[in-house]
Structure formats: C-alpha cells, structure tokens
Amino acid sequence: MKICVLVKEVPDAAVEKRIDPVTGRMDRSGERNLNPYDTHAIEAAMQIREGGVVQVEEIVAVTMGPGSATRALQKAVSLGADRSVHLTDDGLAGSDVAATGYALSRALESESPDLVLLGQQSDDGECYTIGAVVAEHLKMPSLTQVIKMDLAGDTLTCERQAEYGYDTVQVTLPAVISVGDAINEPRYPSLKAIMGAKKKPLQTLSAADAGIDPALVGAEGSRVQCGEFKDPPAKPAGEIIEDEDTDATVARIVAWLDERKLI
Amino acid sequence: MADVLTYVLHRDGAFNKNSLGAVSEGATRAAEVGGSCHAVVVGGDDLTDALCATLGEYGATKVFRAAGPEGLAQPVIDVMDRVISEHGHRYALFGGGLLGFEIGAGLAARRHAGVTMEVTAVRAQDGELVAERPILQDSKISVSHYRGELGIIIGRINAFEIRKPDAAVGAAEVIDVAVDYSPWSQRARMVTRGEQRGADVDIEGAEILVAGGRGLGKAEGFQLAEDLAKAFGDKAAVAATRAVVDAGWYPYAAQIGQTGKTVSPKLYLAAGISGAIQHKVGMQASENIVAINKDANAPIFEFSDLGIVGDLNKVLPKLTDALRARKAG
Numbered sequence A: 001m002k003i004c005v006l007v008k009e010v011p012d013a014a015v016e017k018r019i020d021p022v023t024g025r026m027d028r029s030g031e032r033n034l035n036p037y038d039t040h041a042i043e044a045a046m047q048i049r050e051g052g053v054v055q056v057e058e059i060v061a062v063t064m065g066p067g068s069a070t071r072a073l074q075k076a077v078s079l080g081a082d083r084s085v086h087l088t089d090d091g092l093a094g095s096d097v098a099a100t101g102y103a104l105s106r107a108l109e110s111e112s113p114d115l116v117l118l119g120q121q122s123d124d125g126e127c128y129t130i131g132a133v134v135a136e137h138l139k140m141p142s143l144t145q146v147i148k149m150d151l152a153g154d155t156l157t158c159e160r161q162a163e164y165g166y167d168t169v170q171v172t173l174p175a176v177i178s179v180g181d182a183i184n185e186p187r188y189p190s191l192k193a194i195m196g197a198k199k200k201p202l203q204t205l206s207a208a209d210a211g212i213d214p215a216l217v218g219a220e221g222s223r224v225q226c227g228e229f230k231d232p233p234a235k236p237a238g239e240i241i242e243d244e245d246t247d248a249t250v251a252r253i254v255a256w257l258d259e260r261k262l263i
Numbered sequence B: 001m002a003d004v005l006t007y008v009l010h011r012d013g014a015f016n017k018n019s020l021g022a023v024s025e026g027a028t029r030a031a032e033v034g035g036s037c038h039a040v041v042v043g044g045d046d047l048t049d050a051l052c053a054t055l056g057e058y059g060a061t062k063v064f065r066a067a068g069p070e071g072l073a074q075p076v077i078d079v080m081d082r083v084i085s086e087h088g089h090r091y092a093l094f095g096g097g098l099l100g101f102e103i104g105a106g107l108a109a110r111r112h113a114g115v116t117m118e119v120t121a122v123r124a125q126d127g128e129l130v131a132e133r134p135i136l137q138d139s140k141i142s143v144s145h146y147r148g149e150l151g152i153i154i155g156r157i158n159a160f161e162i163r164k165p166d167a168a169v170g171a172a173e174v175i176d177v178a179v180d181y182s183p184w185s186q187r188a189r190m191v192t193r194g195e196q197r198g199a200d201v202d203i204e205g206a207e208i209l210v211a212g213g214r215g216l217g218k219a220e221g222f223q224l225a226e227d228l229a230k231a232f233g234d235k236a237a238v239a240a241t242r243a244v245v246d247a248g249w250y251p252y253a254a255q256i257g258q259t260g261k262t263v264s265p266k267l268y269l270a271a272g273i274s275g276a277i278q279h280k281v282g283m284q285a286s287e288n289i290v291a292i293n294k295d296a297n298a299p300i301f302e303f304s305d306l307g308i309v310g311d312l313n314k315v316l317p318k319l320t321d322a323l324r325a326r327k328a329g
C-alpha cells in the first residue's frame, strides 16, 4: 500500500509568532521547522510499515507552502518518508483552510494513496481540520485525533477521544486519518538519514500541474476573509516566582494561598 | 433572509450542552440578520418527536431529523448538505467539541464555503454575521467575514451560552428527511462509543483541584499530585490533561478541557501542564490559578495568577510537607 503524509513547515516553537501588520498574514520570517505534530503522523506510517501486517510500498511526504518548505520535506524524509511532493505556487498564497485542503487534495489525487495521515494540528494555523476538508474532496472516510490504529486487510480500527469518552471506529481504506500526539513517540532521525534526505526524490508541483482551479485558491479564492486583528481584553499579569531556593518558594506559595484563604 | 442551521449532537436521548448553546446563539444571531434558526439531528429512535420539539425552547423553529449513525461526522455532512441545498441557509453554526469541527470543515469542502473554528463571539454587522476567533495561542483576535453563499462558524467549547429566549416558539416543527448517505460516509462504522477509561472519579464538586500533566513524567508521578490534594484536605481532588489520560496515566473522568470536564474551583493548581488552549477552555473560569512549570515560556503562565518556574519534583513534595505541617501545628 501507499501512505501519503501531509506535513507543514511552521515557525520554530522558540520564535514568537505574529501577524505582519502590512500584509495581515502570518509573519513567515525567522527560524522555521517541521510542524512537530506531523512527526507523529510520519512515525505512525513507519510503524505500519515496520508492523509487517501489510506491505507498505511507499511513504510520500506532501506539503503545500513556499520555497523554504522543502526543508520540512527533507526532515520528513529523514524521519522515514521515501520521497516528497512540494506543491508551491504564488497563486496559493493566502489560501484559507478550505482552499488549502482543496489544493492538497488535488496534489494527493494523482498519488492515489491508500491512506493519508496528518498531524492533529499545525503549530501556527491551529485549525485541526485540514484532514476533514481533504477527505471530502477525495471522497474518503475520515477521523481526526486518532490515538490508536490497527490495520487488518483494508479495515483500519481507530480509537479516539470524543465528546462522551473514547470511541472505537472502523473505517475501510482508502481513508484520511489525522493522528493525535499521544499515538506514538516519534523517533529521532539518524545522522545517515539526515545526510541522505537531500538525495531522495522531491517533486515540485505548480497549481496547474496539480490540476487546481485557480479560482478556488489563494486569498481571492478563499471564502473567509480574516483581518481586523485586535488584542484580547487585557488580564493583569500574574505573579511569577523563579524557584531558586525551594524552601523560600514554598513559603511564598503558602503565604499567597493564605492571603486568599485557600488553606 | 439569512437562516442559520445548527447541528445538535445527542447521546442516549439527551442533547449535548454545547449544541444547545449553539441553538441559542443561532436563534439570537439569526434574529439580528432577519432569519430563523433551524437544527439538524441524526440518529436513532431516541430522537423522538417530543425530544426534538424541545429545541424550540432554545429558539429553533424547525428541526430536520434524519435516521442515521451517531457519533460520526460524515453522515451529518450528508444531511446538512441536503437540508442546505433545499432551504438555502446562509450560515451553519456548531458548538464546541470534536464532531462539530469535523462536520463544519467537511461541509465547507462539500459546499465550497468559508469556515472559521474556535470562534468565541459572533455578531451581526451590516446584515451579515462576522465571527471572532482568538489566534496565536490566544494572543490576538482575528475577525472573519464570509463570502459566497454559506458561512460556517464552529464555536469554541463553552463559548455559546445556553439561553431560552422569551420569544422562543415553544415546540419546534419536526421534519423528517430521508438521505442517501454518500459511499464514503458508509465506510466508517462505530464499534463502541463513549467508553469511560479508568476509575469513575468525581472532580466536579471539588473546591481545590490539583491538576497534573505530562510533566509528572509517568503514571506513578500522579502520587505527588494525590499527596498534595490530600494535604489540602477533603475538598480537594486530582484532575488531569488529555495527554496523560490518552497515555493511560490517569482516568478519563478526571480530564479537564475541550473533550473533558469544565470546572471552576476556588483553586486550580496545575503541575507540569503546558496550558494548551484545549485544556485552558475547561479551567479558565477557576477563581485562582497557580501553575508550576519548569519552562518559563509555557503558555499556562499567560493565564495564571501565581506562576512558579521550577521543577515540580522539587516543589510539590515540599509544598505537601508545608501544608501537612500547618495542619498538624
């Protein structure tokens, strides 16, 4: 079977994320990295391959993003993907969730995957929903937040926590599954894998190559316009204690609780 | 005319609170833009005429009922797609939770609509609805305007208050819809739903909650939290994040957050919790929030009243000792 993993390049966790006041879009400067949630999706693909229940012919990392996003693809390859696909086009910039999911689905369609895996969320977009959009366009069943998967033939048994507790759901492949971060502990890439990543095939697709209707993507093709950014109501900053001498810290906590009659 | 369609989730003959909030919100906002609020329900025999009609108390004038599987998103997308194509709703509105995210996003794909998630406020502006959504770890608020025929609004959990407007119609009209489910919707099957994992602990009555996260390191780490709760006395209990519940370290019944419980104790003491939005939404109404985290940049410090930057393995045992000593002396 073939597994496609959707990965995204995001600002490094240490970089403060902000909106560029001029463009009204996410500031894309600064250190960037593979979305940490996506490493769980790659690991899940690797575990299916190594589990031996089915034969996995290929794991393909797919991203949509600017030129720099190739680094996220290389990271994905160093973690186990065999090759990668980079959908990149000026016309895609400014796409909202629905437009991004549509564009990705077009890039995925030509791969005909048996399973599409995603992370639970992107660190910068925090939409949790690309998977659901992609699945509708591909006409595949879909679940998000999956923390356990068992494959038998073309039946994938998934567990996830929903509104009322844990649900167990069976889907028939092909399917789109976004995995929760409790599903596994991603491995670290070996030095050899990092060095070798640049040599693995990387295919670049324009919007036209992927058969994307330009009227449905980009800022113009998006049906949501976000803007008018404002600050949330200010909340007085809390008191902070740096714990250097724990006895003194604890004395301060107790005094603080005491003042508020909490003990 | 700008009608609003909401989806109402249910289980065992009872509607979900966040869905009722969505109906109330939908009715209020629809009135502001000259429309009505309708609801969609999908499920089995427990969706009786009488039960469905009660949605009228929250402001829904019509309830579209379809027989179908419960707890899965894509069959609901099929139903809403059908209802919207026949009735031309201008907005679809969902309360917080998990299913609403999946349905709302899938519906956006199906009907080429705009979607905004994690919405904390909806308002009418120039005859249209606009949605406010916090972004970048709640450090900014972004406003969504919709283009096209349909705008989809997915609320953050607890964002929409349950209201019974005076002008509500009383009983809603119940309309059955027969839907041919799409082939891919039929390729998912619920095996077990709503399984409760771990002991059935009660945390909702507690005045003090000591909450533990992944920073406790392992299941046994929860002993530190339990010892501290015990030292606080019998009004204290232990709570947890989803990360540790998913890992099997602590029972699901103790989980706080989007897919867990919402609490507002007098004191919420978080140990080894990063403060992800989905956790925050379940505890931000606590009267006093104390956080212990070794990472000075942890988001939880943005909304705690007292933050301790330090190792919980050092702080918790000594804090427990100090409270015990006070009691003894």
Ligand SMILES: Cc1cc2nc3c(=O)[nH]c(=O)nc-3n(C[C@H](O)[C@H](O)[C@H](O)COP(=O)(O)OP(=O)(O)OC[C@H]3O[C@@H](n4cnc5c(N)ncnc54)[C@H](O)[C@@H]3O)c2cc1C
Pocket (backbone or CB within 6 Å): A120, A121, A128, A145, A181, B097, B098, B212, B213, B214, B215, B216, B240, B241, B242, B243, B244, B255, B256, B257, B258, B259, B260, B261, B271, B272, B273, B274, B275, B276, B277, B278, B279, B282, B292, B293, B294, B295, B298, B310, B311, B312, B313
């Ligand atoms: C749709 C959806 C629904 C969700 N529902 C929920 C929900 O209901 N409830 C919920 O909680 N989450 C929920 N989540 C998950 C949420 O996004 C976070 O992943 C989760 O809350 C993180 O849990 P945590 O804080 O325990 O772990 P982490 O985020 O890993 O944080 C652990 C923290 O411990 C600190 N730490 C580590 N060691 C120490 C030490 N020795 N001393 C002090 N500090 C230490 C670290 O600095 C870190 O900040 C949901 C997510 C999604 C997408």
Ligand SMILES: Nc1ncnc2c1ncn2[C@@H]1O[C@H](COP(=O)(O)O)[C@@H](O)[C@H]1O
Pocket (backbone or CB within 6 Å): A006, A007, A008, A035, A037, A038, A041, A062, A063, A064, A065, A100, A104, A117, A118, A119, A120, A121, A122, A123, A125, A126, A127, A128, A129, A130, A131
């Ligand atoms: N531009 C993108 N390219 C590829 N995958 C993406 C992109 N944006 C989001 N994803 C995938 O969708 C998941 C959820 O992202 P989001 O819905 O933005 O929170 C991520 O973990 C990725 O796996």
